[in-house]
Amino acid sequence: MNKLTISAVLMAVLLLTAAILAQTGPDDIIDSYSWNEVYVVKRGDTLWEIAEEINSDLDPRLIVTAIKKVNEIETMIRVNQKIVIPEK
Numbered sequence: 001m002n003k004l005t006i007s008a009v010l011m012a013v014l015l016l017t018a019a020i021l022a023q024t025g026p027d028d029i030i031d032s033y034s035w036n037e038v039y040v041v042k043r044g045d046t047l048w049e050i051a052e053e054i055n056s057d058l059d060p061r062l063i064v065t066a067i068k069k070v071n072e073i074e075t076m077i078r079v080n081q082k083i084v085i086p087e088k
């Protein structure tokens with residue numbers, strides 16, 4: 001490999017690493033909201049839809065993961081289940 005190729009590969013690895021480290025994660029979502037709104041799950045609700053209503057600008061997967069973590073939900077939500085969600 002020549003020096004230019006090695007430099008290009010190293011630059012790509014550094015940029016990818018920086019992008020991964022800069023990503024917002026569920027813990028960042030948890031820390032950036034006030035989690036004091038109680039929501040009662042209705043028939044047809046999904047965590048995805050609830051997450052989109054909370055913040056349509058963020059990736060819903062992050063908010064879903066944060067909701068599951070805060071409420072200690074391992075699988076699915078149930079009708080009439082009370083969950084804590086961030087204040088809108």
